[in-house]
Amino acid sequence: MNGPLAFERSWYAATAQASPQQSALNGDASADVVVIGGGATGVSAALHLAERGARVVLLEAAQIGHGASGRNGGQIIPGLRQGAAELLGNFGEVRGAAxxxxxxxxxxxxxxxxxxHGIACxxxxxxxxxxxxxxxxxxxxADEAAAAARLGYHDMSVLDAGAARGAVANPNHGALLDAGGGHFHTLNYTLGLAQAAAAAGARLHAASPALRLERRAGGVTVHTPAGRVLAAQAILAGDALLGPLHARVNSRIMPVANYIVTTAPLPGGGAGLIPGNQAVSDSRFVVNYFRRTPDGRLMFGGxxxxxxxxxxxxxxxVRPFLERSFPMLAGVAIDHAWGGLVSITRSRLPDLGRDGPLLWAHGYSGQGAVLSTLGGxxxxxxxxxDSSRFDQFADVAPPGFPGGQLLKGPLHVLGMLWYALRDRTA
Ligand SMILES: Cc1cc2nc3c(=O)[nH]c(=O)nc-3n(C[C@H](O)[C@H](O)[C@H](O)COP(=O)(O)OP(=O)(O)OC[C@H]3O[C@@H](n4cnc5c(N)ncnc54)[C@H](O)[C@@H]3O)c2cc1C
Incomplete structure (x- = not known):
């Protein structure tokens, strides 16, 4: 499903470090935990399990980092898609703060x-x-910065239009700065994490899609085209790409395709556009997001x-969104263009859950570049x-999409289109 979304034409693929050795699974293997999916969620789970002495086999359908973790905007946006004010409103002081x-x-x-782990990213x-x-x-x-400060987080401040236009050379009416944010090379990070997981003893297999999941006494059996893994527990970390492997878990998230480009290297490395080199998103529902790259380009998603x-x-x-944000870049050469699937949930909180020997974490709703590592x-x-931290999210797991597998798309798309129309009036 991600095939036509041109991973190999991405700036990340063009600037990737070497991958850890990954052969396909061939024959039978056994493990304490089988991890399905080699994005940051799955690789982080494998690393943390292996570091604690568990026997881990990770199955990746394509290559490590081939999903959203290897192709996203690389923006480090602290926290959840629901901000401090919304969390406090929805869950109250104690649970919201936690x-x-x-x-x-x-x-x-x-x-x-x-x-x-000395990851160069x-x-x-x-x-x-x-x-x-x-x-x-x-x-x-201002409400968000105040709510965060009330919870002891003082890294947020509001910039007025003058200050914000100095920080981002485009038409805007001000900005919310979160000094805790930033950006990174998300593919090289995921590959580096995979190296660390392999060094800790996890066995990583690429080109090994999990085709079928069978429960049996004492655990699960996962079938791939050329082998099986018998494990006590299975972790589903396929996010938007999990598909039919577990229809019920998959129906809790909605994949939305999103597109992203990098320009040719810009004069002065684009420093005039974002002098402080921050990661930037705008306040639209269908968000535009952008940042500079270390080789002097603008990466822009929209x-x-x-x-x-x-x-x-x-x-x-993508070009019209880029040129509307930065009119001075009209006609700029675009060197890389690719797409990916963002998985969103109804509440925009991630969905963590468990069903017997199966555990899953997905649906970071566009904010999973670092949350996925925590999910793992x-x-x-x-x-x-030790489920105490896991359960903090599992206890507020979002409801599934109405209409089941067949109708969830069309119904939700109607809702999304309504918000997207509102953006056009901004
Ligand atoms: C274009 C785009 C831009 C984004 N920008 C940002 C951003 O700037 N900041 C931010 O915070 N978040 C961003 N996100 C979201 C973020 O990238 C994701 O939330 C996060 O990477 C999810 O990580 P993951 O490991 O759960 O899933 P993925 O990285 O998608 O990994 C899932 C893996 O599972 C594999 N898989 C699926 N099914 C199977 C199976 N049956 N058998 C074996 N393997 C399987 C897939 O091949 C894939 O490699 C963006 C997402 C996209 C698509």
Missing amino acids: LFHLALSARGLVVDLIAR DLALTGHLTTAVRPGDLAGF GERYTPRPPADMAAF ALLAEGALG
């Missing part, structure tokens, strides 16, 4: 793993800006499509019998 702080710990976990802890597309957005930004068919020319699809760590804890 969820907020648990999600914030994802950023520290990633920074620590990068340092501990261009980490830039320069902050994240959300720019206001409507003057009225500033009141919401525009969603609610059909499974990608546009014939992804660069041409919580899955490992849950599989090893």
